[in-house]
Amino acid sequence: MAKAESTARTNVDCLNVDFMRSLVKQYSELGQWTSAFFWADAAAASSESAVASGDDIWLLASAMLARGELHRAAHAVTSRGLHRRHLLCLGVAMRAYIAAKEPATTLSILEECEPSLLEPRSMDQTHNRALAGVLVWQARALSSLERREAAAEALTAALRADCACYEALDLLLEQHALTPSQESELIESLPINNQMSASEAALLRAAYRERLRRYAPLPPAEPDDTVRAPTYTHTHTYIQGKVQKFVEWRGWSGDMGARLVPY
Structure with a gap:
């Protein structure tokens, strides 16, 4: 009887935690960060194990970051060592330090991460998208420290990990890190076909080519001898x-x- 009651209580607790997590995601999508923070904190505290899961801390730290609690968000991750083994937690901690204008600390916690976590995975695009986000924040930190070439390398790696990561492309173009011909070569060399279907790949290539064309520098106008100012x-x-x-x-x-x- 006691065992049955314990099992029932465990099932109820699991349902409660799942419900709280769903509330966090719903309120986050609505931009209601105080509500999201409240339920994220409750979910982390009610976790089945003695230690909250990395996903719960990621939700909690994300809500803190959105509320402007930058160092508190980073501390929620780093105090548990999650920046070393949880890619999403690493990303939110890096974002917090970038927002706090601490690029050196951003790069420092990245260096503590397990190397295998920073490698793309051919069969896990969810991981690759999170990795691309980490690389973008690495590039932002490097740019803040005037390390432009290293930043360009990080952005290129982000694009290769997740070809749909437009933020990486936008930063590359914004920083004028590549010549127009190098930009086109980069787009053509991306492993787009390996990451999406043929129709999706065609759409992405068309969108990127249009982006390059629209913002390409105009060629110098040739003088027209037939038109003279009065x-x-x-x-x-x-x-x-x-x-x-x-x-x-x-x-x-x-x-x-x-x-x-x-x-």
Whole structure:
């Protein structure tokens, strides 16, 4: 009987935690971060194990970050060592330190991460998307420290890990890290076909090519000898002729006509 009650209580607790997690996600999508934080904190505290799961801490830290509690969000992750073994937690801690204008600390916690966690996985695009986010934040930290070449390498790696990570492409173009021909070569070299269907790949390539075309620098305009700006002399002569015709039409003469005609 006691065992049955214990099992029932465990099932209820699991349902309660799942319900709280769903509330966190719903309120996060709505931008209601105080509600999201409350339920994320409750879910982390009610976790079945003695230690809250990485996913629960990620939800909690994300809500803290959205509320502007930057160091508290980072501490929720780093105090549990989750930045070393949980990619989403690493990402939210890096975002918090970037927002706090601490790029060196951002790179420091990245260096503590398990190397295997920073490798793309051919059969796990969810992991690759999280990895691309981490690499983008690494690039932002490197740019803040004036390490432009390293930042460009991180952004290129982010695009290869997740070809749909437009933020990486946008930052590359914004920083003018590549020439127009290098930008086109990069788009063509991405493993797009390995990450999505043929129709999805065609859409992504078309969108990226349009992005490159729309924001490409305009070629210098060639001088056109057939169009010349009017000079003062030409303009003055034109006005003088018009006024002279008006004077003649009105039949004015003498001082009146002389005063009207410009010389």
